[in-house]
Amino acid sequence: MTALAFPEAPAPxxxxxxxxxxxxxxxxxxxxxxxxxxxxxxxxxxxVCFAGRSxxxxxxxxxxxxxxxxxxxxxxxxxxxxxxxxxxxxxxxYLVDLPGYGFAKEPLPVVAKWQAxxxxxxxxxxxxxxxxxxxxxxxxxxxxxxxILKLLDQSAVTFQLVLTKADxxxxxxxxxxxxxxxxxxAKHPAAYPEIVVTSSETGQGIESLRAIIAGLS
Numbered sequence: 001m002t003a004l005a006f007p008e009a010p011a012p013x014x015x016x017x018x019x020x021x022x023x024x025x026x027x028x029x030x031x032x033x034x035x036x037x038x039x040x041x042x043x044x045x046x047x048v049c050f051a052g053r054s055x056x057x058x059x060x061x062x063x064x065x066x067x068x069x070x071x072x073x074x075x076x077x078x079x080x081x082x083x084x085x086x087x088x089x090x091x092x093x094y095l096v097d098l099p100g101y102g103f104a105k106e107p108l109p110v111v112a113k114w115q116a117x118x119x120x121x122x123x124x125x126x127x128x129x130x131x132x133x134x135x136x137x138x139x140x141x142x143x144x145x146x147x148i149l150k151l152l153d154q155s156a157v158t159f160q161l162v163l164t165k166a167d168x169x170x171x172x173x174x175x176x177x178x179x180x181x182x183x184x185x186a187k188h189p190a191a192y193p194e195i196v197v198t199s200s201e202t203g204q205g206i207e208s209l210r211a212i213i214a215g216l217s
Contacts, residue, residue, distance in 0.1 A: 006161075006182045010193045012211035020210025025067040026068070027090050033083035037120050041086055043127040047094035049212055050162075051118070052134030054100035057164040059203045060200040061134065062087070065210055072097055075113045077110075082114045082122055088092040093213070102144040117202055130192065131159040137197070140177040141184045151189045159189065160192040161185060166169050167199040 012020065034040055052205050071087065085097040094153035098121070099114045122131065131152055135141055140147075152159045161181060166174065178195070185191040196212065198205035 005193070006052065006185050006193055006195050009196045009208045011144055012208055016211040016215060017207050020212075020214040023089055023093065023214045024065045024167050024210045027088075028066045028068070028071065028095070028139065030071065030086050031088050031094075034117075035083050035114075036117065037124070039127070040121070041083075043096070043125065045092055045094055045127065046129050046216060047096055047127050048130050048132060049098050049121075049128060050132050050134060051098045051122075051148055051159075052093055052100060052164070053102035053136075053142065055199060056100070056134045056136050057096060058100065058134055059196070061162070061164060061209075062095065062200060064198075064200040064203065064206050065213075066095075071192040074137075077125070082110065084117065091154035095213075096121075096128075098122075101148060102142075110115065119151055119203040121150060122157055128157060130213075132162045132196075133159050133182065134149050134162045134164050137174055138169045140180045145186070149184075149191070151187050153188050156190065158192055160194065160196065160212070162196045162198055162205075164198055164200070166197045166204050167202050 031041060050062060060070040063069060072085070077130060082099055084099065087095040087097070089095055099118050101115060116119065133145065133148060135145060149159065161208050164202060169177065181195065196205050196209050
């Protein structure tokens with residue numbers, strides 16, 4: 001039997017689970033919001049970033065990963081996060097919340113500015129170990145997601161797809177989206193060959209994602 005391409009990430013082993021818990025629910029603090037490349041903090045530690053189209057649930061996922069209710073701001077208004085927001089996890093990691101891409105209720109020049117900032121960051125941050133690209137499990141990969149995946153390929157940034165809101169769709173719809181996502185990822189050389197299926201509401205996949213982050217080097 002041929003192994004399934006882009007399988008779901010398994011539940012972590014106990015040591016990996018504990019390592020992830022300690023890192024992500026320990027001393028995690030907001031550091032700064034950045035609106036230009038010259039405002040980035042020193043590249044002195046490993047960092048991971050979270051990217052996704054507007055209102056995909058990035059802030060909710062970061063809050064779930066860190067066990068906080070309001071570490072990252074959440075909003076029902078797409079496009080609220082217009083800065084690159086850096087969080088420190090202990091003295092070893094940065095967690096980076098990127099501006100939501102795609103639809104935003106903001107003037108076009110504002111949108112263009114922060115989309116350019118996002119692209120500059122992805123292309124030029126040497127300490128970035130992995131980008132986690134969030135996709136709503138109700139909708140699958142859209143054209144605006146494909147643009148970011150292509151940019152990550154071009155920038156040689158390894159990315160891992162994280163499906164959010166897994167508690168929302170019916171089983172048949174979720175299976176269809178997984179098939180669509182796997183077919184899309186097969187076209188991207190920078191794609192890490194595992195998908196993380198998550199729900200910030202139920203906690204599904206949170207321990208797996210914590211362990212993945214803690215295991216990077």
